[in-house]
Amino acid sequence: MLSNLDALMHGFSVALTAHHLMLMMAGVLLGVLVGVLPGLGAPNGVTLLLPLTFTMDPVSAIILLTSLYWGALFGGSTTSILFNIPGEPSSVATTFDGYPMARQGRASEALTLAFLSAGIGAMVGIVVITLLSSAVASFALRFGPPEYFAVYFLAFASFIAFGGGAPLKTIVSLGLGFGFGMMGMDTVSGSMRLTFDIPELIRGISFLVVVIGLFGLGELLLTIEEGPEFKGANGRLDPRAMLRALVSLPRYWVAVLRGSAVGVWMGITPGGPTAASFMSYGLARRMSRNGARFGQGEPEGVIAPETADHSAGTSAMLPMLALGIPGSATSAVMLGGLMIWGLNPGPMLFTEQRDFVWGMIASMYLGNVIGVVLALATVPLFAAMLSVSFSVIGPIIVTVCLVGAYTVAGAPFDLWLALVFGAAGFLMKKLDYPLAPLVLAMVIGDKAEDAFRQSMLLSNGSLGVLWSNPLVGTLSTLAVLFLLWPVMAALLGRHRTSRAMKLAQAENRA
Amino acid sequence: MLNRLQLEYGFAGLVFLVGAIGLRGTVELETGWAADGPQAGFFPYRVSLILMAAAALVAFQAWRNRAALSQAVVVEAEGGGRVLRFALPVLGMVLVAQWLGLYLAMALYLLGTIRFTGKRPWGTALGVALGVTAITFVVFEKWFAVPLLKGPLEVMLGLG
Numbered sequence: 001m002l003s004n005l006d007a008l009m010h011g012f013s014v015a016l017t018a019h020h021l022m023l024m025m026a027g028v029l030l031g032v033l034v035g036v037l038p039g040l041g042a043p044n045g046v047t048l049l050l051p052l053t054f055t056m057d058p059v060s061a062i063i064l065l066t067s068l069y070w071g072a073l074f075g076g077s078t079t080s081i082l083f084n085i086p087g088e089p090s091s092v093a094t095t096f097d098g099y100p101m102a103r104q105g106r107a108s109e110a111l112t113l114a115f116l117s118a119g120i121g122a123m124v125g126i127v128v129i130t131l132l133s134s135a136v137a138s139f140a141l142r143f144g145p146p147e148y149f150a151v152y153f154l155a156f157a158s159f160i161a162f163g164g165g166a167p168l169k170t171i172v173s174l175g176l177g178f179g180f181g182m183m184g185m186d187t188v189s190g191s192m193r194l195t196f197d198i199p200e201l202i203r204g205i206s207f208l209v210v211v212i213g214l215f216g217l218g219e220l221l222l223t224i225e226e227g228p229e230f231k232g233a234n235g236r237l238d239p240r241a242m243l244r245a246l247v248s249l250p251r252y253w254v255a256v257l258r259g260s261a262v263g264v265w266m267g268i269t270p271g272g273p274t275a276a277s278f279m280s281y282g283l284a285r286r287m288s289r290n291g292a293r294f295g296q297g298e299p300e301g302v303i304a305p306e307t308a309d310h311s312a313g314t315s316a317m318l319p320m321l322a323l324g325i326p327g328s329a330t331s332a333v334m335l336g337g338l339m340i341w342g343l344n345p346g347p348m349l350f351t352e353q354r355d356f357v358w359g360m361i362a363s364m365y366l367g368n369v370i371g372v373v374l375a376l377a378t379v380p381l382f383a384a385m386l387s388v389s390f391s392v393i394g395p396i397i398v399t400v401c402l403v404g405a406y407t408v409a410g411a412p413f414d415l416w417l418a419l420v421f422g423a424a425g426f427l428m429k430k431l432d433y434p435l436a437p438l439v440l441a442m443v444i445g446d447k448a449e450d451a452f453r454q455s456m457l458l459s460n461g462s463l464g465v466l467w468s469n470p471l472v473g474t475l476s477t478l479a480v481l482f483l484l485w486p487v488m489a490a491l492l493g494r495h496r497t498s499r500a501m502k503l504a505q506a507e508n509r510a
Numbered sequence: 511m512l513n514r515l516q517l518e519y520g521f522a523g524l525v526f527l528v529g530a531i532g533l534r535g536t537v538e539l540e541t542g543w544a545a546d547g548p549q550a551g552f553f554p555y556r557v558s559l560i561l562m563a564a565a566a567l568v569a570f571q572a573w574r575n576r577a578a579l580s581q582a583v584v585v586e587a588e589g590g591g592r593v594l595r596f597a598l599p600v601l602g603m604v605l606v607a608q609w610l611g612l613y614l615a616m617a618l619y620l621l622g623t624i625r626f627t628g629k630r631p632w633g634t635a636l637g638v639a640l641g642v643t644a645i646t647f648v649v650f651e652k653w654f655a656v657p658l659l660k661g662p663l664e665v666m667l668g669l670g
Contacts, residue, residue, distance in 0.1 A: 052654045168568050172525055175561040179532050182554050189550045194535040224596045225589040391628025396642055398600050399616040403646060406612060407656050415604045427521050430584050449553055456547025
């Protein structure tokens, strides 16, 4: 633990330069902008910026991208509270009580509480990373190909068990991701796979273009369909109300703690921020003394999802850094970035790239503090910007997405791909297919396949290697259990769930 | 308008088709399990089969729930119209970009949508179109030195 503090101090010496502080501010500001605009979210904000970082050194690049992520998480709450339009999927739960508060003239209070509790949630997540990441990494250093495959398998399987989507649709999403990820050259044998003799497909399909389509254009089409109108609340902040909110925050320590715990758990297991914020809101409503007032402008209903959202966002970096397995769609994109910058994500990072790892962790502390301050300070600016009609902003977002899709590889063909995946994203969202598993499968699918095929080389083609020692055996068994979870749950709990469903339906009707 | 059942069937059909195309793509590959483990086509073959099976099951589940799903409208006429009016010009922009370059395509797209779909005055549309295109040019070509797709116009102006 003490050596971690040493390393963290070293990290601060890397992160605390004028250049990096400027990158953090720029990243957070861009992030808030991306978060505020519907259709542009954290995953594709990071994706759009990624090609511009190819020439930067990895530490600066990751600081810029992670700061953008924090900014986007903050920015998403601004529109949720002021306009009842979530700028990010993960801030949907914030609208439930944030918007009613704004309608009652308590927008300043709601925004202050949201940003502060989000900041605290983020801090909890980062402290967990600081304390645990190097331990997890040194543990993972003993991993061979079978262990790696088992961990990947576990990540995919836990999406099916706990990802929140219908298990079948999660399988479709994962399968599509694997399939698109396999296109192009096979890394083991060197043969071409699924390219159908189309020259454009030889280099495969870039997951960055897919993210821009699914999360950018798809999300935008959804917003258009709902007919966005930014009106009502104004963005003027009242300093006295902000102070009142600050003083009242300690009273909600239970909600903050609960939200952070939910967030850290959901971030490390691949549940992601969106699932975390909903879960935290649901738990708070059931467990809080003020539960009955939820939905009518209860501050606790803003604090609960915000804390969980941010602690999930930050702690999703832990498995990404230590194991090379992303805990959310955004960290999946960053993982891809790491590989493009020439780093090998996984436990070796902690020994080979100390500057990078600890510089990044230190920058997370600074970036989130900067995030709270800048997000609050820029509320009036962005609120004014959104009052510009969507008929102007929407088309601009489209051009930003398409330009971003082109810069990934400089290929005109990718523009078509972005369109196709935009339409697919719209349909999948409409039908409740989860999108994050698709991205995850695309990014780490071929790594999982490599690990599997290497394991089979070691064992002469016997699956027994996945149960050859207690560690890998436990991981594989857990993964198989998770995979079968929906079936088991259906068999064991058919009676119970049907009763719970009836209760839930009755509650909805009431 | 469009109900959930139709959309579920439609997308499941699409996924099934993607699976079938994937299966077709593995024909030339070794899909077996040799002494050194799975060959190049092993996973593509199985993933394609899993996709087709999962799509069929999704469709089957939708069929079992057909009474409820066919009542749920997913795309209203009004919203659907808005989506089409928004999406078609984007398609046009990509089409134009293939041969006139991204800059010209985006300027035309912005001008057209803001003026005609958004019903904004010509001044606003022209200002946004030229402004955004110019900023993009400076940021990408000059600042980050990432060249974007160019067409005959840029070549003629000596910018390509």
